[in-house]
Amino acid sequence: MAFAISANQLRRDGKPVTSLPSPYTGGALPSPTRFLAMHFTYGASARSSAEWFQSKDNPGSSAHLVIDRDGSVIQCVRFDKVAWHAGKSTWRGLSGLNHHSIGIELANWGPLHLAGGEWKSHTGVTIAHPHIAKHKNGNPNGENCPIGWEPYPPVQFQVAAEIARLLVKTYGVEEIVGHDDISAGWKWDTGPAFDMAHFRSLVFGGRADNDGVGLTVDVAEGLNLRTGPGTTFPVLRLLPAGTLVEPIERDGRWLGVSVLNAQGQPSQTGWVHDHYLS
Known part of the structure; x- marks a missing residue:
């Protein structure tokens, strides 16, 4: 599977994805577009949510894309248009x-919620x-x-990461x-079932899985790891x-990273400038 963007529309394997404007x-x-905001739908399918946006x-409410559990994608808003997905929100000094x-x-x-010993959605789906x-x-x-949350299927997670990498490349x-970061206290998506740290590492680390290394400090005198960007x-x-x-997030030329130990496991997090990495 291969995604591409042409004229602000998403394409998959050379064909436009399903469009329900x-x-x-x-x-x-504006482009560059600083942020990518991830959500869950609270719904049964991508199509039902896309139809609700119509x-x-x-x-x-609306969103640029809806990704189903099987990895299929529907585009609802062009990438050069504002979609109404964030609501009341603040982040990095912006509202x-x-x-x-x-x-x-x-x-x-x-x-x-628990009902009869089973975890169910708000519509009663087990x-x-x-x-x-x-x-x-x-x-x-x-x-x-602790309460129950619906897991995200691996194919859905991987498709979202592949598209996110493309959005980083195309729109900066x-x-x-x-x-739940930008509207804390009244929104709960994407929730604890979504591994945001791993998702960011897949996107900004440029890898589709956990194999291989991330980036290497490439300056003889060493590189300062800081508490912020x-x-x-x-x-x-x-x-x-x-x-x-291993990159986990970006703020301009600054990367939030996990420092990997000799065993390749994260040992500390902090911020570094990307000019000194290769």
Whole structure:
């Protein structure tokens, strides 16, 4: 499978993906586009969500893409147009992330509830093998204990990562965020079942799996690992030349990375400038 973008439309294996255009757009989206915002739909399928984005009963929500559990993709808004996916949102000193981000929705029920000893969606669909965890911002039901969440199928996750890599290359996306990052306290997507750190590493590390290394410190005197994306942030340590790191997020020319130990396992996180990596 191979994705490409032509005239702000997504193509797969040389053909346009299914298009169900939403009327709910907000003018031109600037390029470069700083952020990619990930969501779950709370719904049954990509098509049902895409059709909702077309519905007259919809109060005005939309997204650029919806990816189904089987990896099929529907485009609802062109990548050069604002989609209404973020709502009330703030990040990196910006408000109204609709005007600064591309939005991808993943077909997923999100939080589940126990009924008759089974974890079920809000519509009563049983999820046989849920992901059990507490949300980092607190569970939507207010309970302070692990609850069930629908897992994301590997094919859906991998397709989303492949498309995200293409969006980074085409539109200069610098950072990937969840709706629960930019609208903390009232949104819970993508939730704890979505491995955001791994997703970012797949996208910014340029790999489709966990094999191989990431990037290498390529400066003889070593490279400062900092607490944030800039020289004003304190130095955590000096990384010697040859140190392996795995990118997990980006802010301009600065990369948030996991420092890998001799066994290839993450040992520390921090920020480095990408000019000194190869």
